[in-house]
Amino acid sequence: MNPKIMEAVGLFKELGWENVTAENVPYLPAGTSVQRRAAIAGLKSGKWGQTSIPKKNIDSRMSNIDVDFAKLGVFAVRVGVTAKRAANVLRYRYDYELLVKVFKIRGAKFASDFIASACVSSRRESEDSVSEFGNLAVRLVAEMDLDIPLNVEYMKDWSVYAAAAMDLDSEIPCYDVDLPAPELIEKRFEEHIRAGIAVNTPATGQFGALLPAGVKRGWLSREAAVGIVYSALDASVSPGDRKVWLGVLDELGICDEVLSTRTRELIPLLASG
Numbered sequence: 001m002n003p004k005i006m007e008a009v010g011l012f013k014e015l016g017w018e019n020v021t022a023e024n025v026p027y028l029p030a031g032t033s034v035q036r037r038a039a040i041a042g043l044k045s046g047k048w049g050q051t052s053i054p055k056k057n058i059d060s061r062m063s064n065i066d067v068d069f070a071k072l073g074v075f076a077v078r079v080g081v082t083a084k085r086a087a088n089v090l091r092y093r094y095d096y097e098l099l100v101k102v103f104k105i106r107g108a109k110f111a112s113d114f115i116a117s118a119c120v121s122s123r124r125e126s127e128d129s130v131s132e133f134g135n136l137a138v139r140l141v142a143e144m145d146l147d148i149p150l151n152v153e154y155m156k157d158w159s160v161y162a163a164a165a166m167d168l169d170s171e172i173p174c175y176d177v178d179l180p181a182p183e184l185i186e187k188r189f190e191e192h193i194r195a196g197i198a199v200n201t202p203a204t205g206q207f208g209a210l211l212p213a214g215v216k217r218g219w220l221s222r223e224a225a226v227g228i229v230y231s232a233l234d235a236s237v238s239p240g241d242r243k244v245w246l247g248v249l250d251e252l253g254i255c256d257e258v259l260s261t262r263t264r265e266l267i268p269l270l271a272s273g
Contacts, residue, residue: 008042009065009072011035017075018067022097025074026105036079043076044085070094077102083113092132096178099136100143111140112149119154128205129171130160135180142184148195155201158192161185163206166213170206189219197232203244212251225252 012018015029030036048065065072070091077086090099103111118133131137134157141148141158149155163170165182172179193211201207211228214220229252232245 004038004042005046005048005065006042008039009067011039012067012072012075015075017071017078020071020074020098022095022101025078025098025101028078030078030080039075039079040081043072043079043089044081048072048089074098074102077106083110084117086114087118087133090133092136093175096136096139100139103140104144108144108146111144112146115140115146115149115154116151119149119151119157121153124153124156125173126171128156128160130157130173130176134158134160135176135178138180139184142180142187148188148192150195150199152199152201155192155196155199155207156205158185159196159201159206159210162189162192162210163213166210166217168206168209168213186217186219189214190224193220193228197228197235200235200237202238203232203236203241203248204238208241208244208248211248215252222252 011031015031015035017028020028031039048069069089073086073089073091073094076089081089103114115133115137119131119137121131123131123133131153137149137154138158138161140146141154160170160172161180162185164172164179165185193214196207211220211225215222215225226249229245229248233242236242236245
């Protein structure tokens with residue numbers, strides 16, 4: 001165990017972070033510069049107080065740290081651990097209002113760096129399920145007005161929550177019940193769709209179903225949707241994705257006359273079958 005961890009835990013208690021809430025987190029002290037350096041030294045690496053104790057050939061685990069690890073993770077973010085470390089110590093099913101507030105204190109760059117570290121394929125159970133921190137990432141982008149990450153893994157997470165907001169099929173774990181509100185998804189819907197096309201987000205997951213659903217809800221104009229689908233068809237390299245996008249054109253009710261005006265864009269598709 002990191003020998004400096006107990007000093008960090010002592011500061012956690014001394015500064016009142018055992019009682020952190022969404023209401024008081026902006027006001028709790030982070031300590032002096034000397035205290036923050038000491039806290040970071042203890043929290044920036046290693047496992048928090050986990051020790052193995054052999055007992056009848058069974059590897060038991062116990063903690064030498066008698067504090068709430070979820071709150072300790074919030075404290076670690078506040079005092080200054082890196083975004084990558086934050087993704088390893090935060091509890092992803094914790095109080096989202098509290099987490100968003102502490103990220104706002106750290107600022108936009110830290111939040112964006114965290115999303116890049118947290119929204120990765122190794123943190124999701126299946127290709128089309130959400131990652132551990134997908135819910136938090138979607139909230140951070142919406143509530144902090146961050147630049148939309150040009151990151152396929154983030155777009156997969158956003159797509160799942162967007163699908164849920166529109167009552168479409170989505171792979172959200174049963175324990176993930178505090179979902180981002182539909183208003184958060186609607187707010188920058190078209191911007192997300194265009195970002196998703198730019199990074200070639202697979203249409204075979206939830207992403208492909210979002211355009212026609214968005215048009216039906218008035219979150220995206222039909223004209224904009226048609227142009228976006230043509231861009232997606234041009235960018236797609238997967239036959240499966242192209243099939244989905246052609247199906248979306250059909251859902252949008254594109255007639256032969258409109259198709260004939262986009263012949264140049266369709267010829268490559270015809271050539272590839």
